[in-house]
Amino acid sequence: MPRNARRTTLADIAQAAGVSVATVSKVVNDRGDVAPRTRARVQELLHQHHYLAPVFRHTESVEGPTIEVQFKGGLKSYVAETLEGIIDSAAESGASVVISRASRAPHWARDLVSAGRRAVIAITSVYTTTHLNELARAGLPLVVLDPLHLPDNRVNSVGATNFAGGLAATQHLLSLGHRRIAYLGGPTMAVCNQARMHGYRAAMEAQGAPVRDAYVRPGEFTYETGLLGAVALLDLEEPPTAIFAGNDEIALGAMEAARTRGLRIPEDLSVVGFDDTSLAQMASPPLTTVRQPLREMGGAALRTALRLANGEKVESHHIELATELVVRASTAPPRGATSAHR
Template sequence: MPASPRRATLAMVAASAGVSVATVSKVLNGRGDVSPVTRSLVESLLEQHHYVAPPQRRRGDAAVPATIEVELDADLNAYSTEIVQGAVQAGAEADAAIVVSIRTNADRAGAWARGLVTAGRRALIAITSELTAGQLAALSRVRLPLVVIDPLNLPQTRGVTSVGSTNFAGGLAATQHLLTLGHRRIAYLGGPATAACNQARLHGYRAAMEAAGASVPPGYVRAGHFRYRDGVTGGAALFDLPEVPTAVFTGCDDIALGVLEAARARGLRVPEDLSIVGFDDTQVACMASPPLTTVRQPLREMGGVAVRTALRLAAGERVDSHHVELATELVVRGSTAPAPPEGSPGHGGTAGAR
């Protein structure tokens, strides 16, 4: 179908599909009273026409407040809740509405992007998302500004704006803290190997270990997901190694809590036999027993920066940088202590009671 020389309208799409404008509108709004065959045809034509919903209308003389979509790939957890809190606060200060959602249909990139625009979203903020080239292209076609927080992959498309923290510096500080306490057998238990934030934390860990002349034996670096259960299984695997680590630096607080549980199950005391450092400094870090030493990410500030940046992009303004990094800070609590002496459960070839 030849490209339309002017902005596509619902009437144009309806005429191409041989259906009514009302039917096209139902497809755009996700109504269920449309047959699968008709829905597929209309969605295909919307894609071909590069249809974009018109801008929101005004109510009287007052402009409708901007609405920003904050989208996650999975359920809210301690990490994402902090970011959302910061985003909501920043939205209130800017008189903007914040809508939080979990992505469900991003495999149909065109329909997903058009749906956001049709719903009146002025920009999209994606938290720890892995965005495909097709999704980025779909957002570009509908001209919806995008800001990514802690992206799991580094978008190759130029101009994608992201917000994160000084992950390398955080990994370096966490590992140096353990080295200063006399630990040399330090493991790293992180998130997905391809995640940009995880790679930076791992590089900080390796840089500190290399500078101290501390070796990293096989099995001491493990990738998983940023989840509690990965800490449990990953911690158990570390404790089965011939040389059990005396300290574990983890890629997030949830993983650290999982390692705490794995240590408890093996009869290891924290921090007497094993020191643990997390990353994020979410609320669960203070609730842990013992309270968790961790690297603080300014999560609420990251959410606020993302909203303010998204609003600037939605207004057509230029931003000073396409990537913003906020400073991290090591917070020392009760889960770290000097390395255990030789012969203790944390220094042998086994990991205490099985």
């Protein structure tokens, strides 16, 4: 059902069932004074028409709208810091937030509406056409944070300038004199990973630095990807002198792989991450990384969800916030080279 389609009413159900609106209302509110056959017929029609009782109207005036925030996987630093932005923005807006792991139970979207949710914000979750159709039938707007895949045109999303971030990270390493620079990334088909990798390639090509096939390794946005990927890179006959990692967790895994080889960061290997989570500052040495404004992204997602829940139009289906390179102690010129700052 399109977002602006008319919602099925009690009168529609009553006409289809051949009963009064009062009878349908009794069934919806689980009143006992309805004949079993009539109740069954009305319930079947309610199900067929995806009727959703607007229970949220009874609580919004007191508590404000409630937004469901779903995430997939573990509660990692990236997710936690994004959630902080959502929660802070909700407090400022007078809204409530319910946090849960992504669910695909039958009729999950209808259940969310029945529980009083007005919109859904998804972090690191993947939604298929089937899921989007169910959300549309339920009249629930969806906002995706940093989408892993190109979103359907029915989906609003919030992200960051991933290409510019990848470009800045690689330009930084090139300016220090590195030419053998590798990219350890996330899933091949993830939109954010592709953009970061393309930024890396664009910077390398602009400087005439070769991008070797063995230097580009996809994986997951995990510590293990960094650990195993860096081991493979360091085993090469001509290993890289610098690694640009697709996120901070991958970067920390790469740093640990170097440590176990007796290599020092940044004297023997420079490493750059992406996100600027709390992990970056706690790393040893502190990690040079691309700051993705995670809290601000969470706030933007919450405000967008509230506008959509109120039936307002938004200027753009996708919002991108600026990234920024944060230079710390994990990068330096390669051995025997001088930096070429511009």
